[in-house]
Amino acid sequence: MQLTVLGATGPIGRQVLGQALATGHRVTVLVRDAARLPQRDDERVTVVVGDAARAADVEEAARGSQALICALGPGKDYRSTLATRTAGPVLEAMAAAGVGRLVWLSALGSGGTARRQSLFQAGAAKLVMGALMADKGVADETIARSDRDWTIALPVMFGDSRAAGGYKAIPLEGTRGRVGGRIGRADVADFLLRAATGDRWVRRRVILTR
Numbered sequence: 001m002q003l004t005v006l007g008a009t010g011p012i013g014r015q016v017l018g019q020a021l022a023t024g025h026r027v028t029v030l031v032r033d034a035a036r037l038p039q040r041d042d043e044r045v046t047v048v049v050g051d052a053a054r055a056a057d058v059e060e061a062a063r064g065s066q067a068l069i070c071a072l073g074p075g076k077d078y079r080s081t082l083a084t085r086t087a088g089p090v091l092e093a094m095a096a097a098g099v100g101r102l103v104w105l106s107a108l109g110s111g112g113t114a115r116r117q118s119l120f121q122a123g124a125a126k127l128v129m130g131a132l133m134a135d136k137g138v139a140d141e142t143i144a145r146s147d148r149d150w151t152i153a154l155p156v157m158f159g160d161s162r163a164a165g166g167y168k169a170i171p172l173e174g175t176r177g178r179v180g181g182r183i184g185r186a187d188v189a190d191f192l193l194r195a196a197t198g199d200r201w202v203r204r205r206v207i208l209t210r
Helices: 011-022 053-064 082-097 110-117 117-143 185-198
Strands: 003-008 026-032 044-050 067-071 101-105 147-155 169-172 204-209
Touching: 003 011, 003 053, 003 185, 011 026, 011 185, 026 053, 053 082, 067 082, 067 185, 082 101, 082 117, 101 117, 101 185, 110 117, 110 204, 117 147, 147 185, 185 204
Parallel strands: 003 026, 003 067, 026 044, 067 101, 101 147, 147 204
Antiparallel strands: 169 204
16 A cells, blocks of 8 residues: 655654555655655655645645555644644645545544543643643644544553554544553554554544553
């Protein structure tokens, strides 16, 4: 399968790219700096240098792919507006490139999903990452209102990076209660890849935890 990955030089995007190549997929990546991508010379990887907030750059990277995985993250910038700056351009680019499947990395605690966080994690997120989670929430709603076949991944707090497997994927809608715990980045990447290459979680928001 031909996939497009945004954020391939980040901690989760690197895992997505590595797992995708290990399972036989071909990948186009959109990066700001190709020198940061260890797989830049791999014949299965097509590198597009550009900005995920520019629809034209995303469109170039998306053309010919069956699905796009957005694994962008703000790093340690807890006031980042990256999610809202990229949601619109990504949707515009996908429509122009004829790509219907979108898997979008967000976080449990974004927007109204804070009601499903454990009380401890909800308090910590509000105190430290309130602006970031609000921004992610706005972006999530933009994605959910679109006509793409989207999935929004909502991982809990990150823990160790052990090998993927054994995690829980819990649909946000239709279930109750608060969810805590931690999850490794390899697990999150595993879900993003599985969601992009299947149809189980189309148009659903999914909580990820161990």
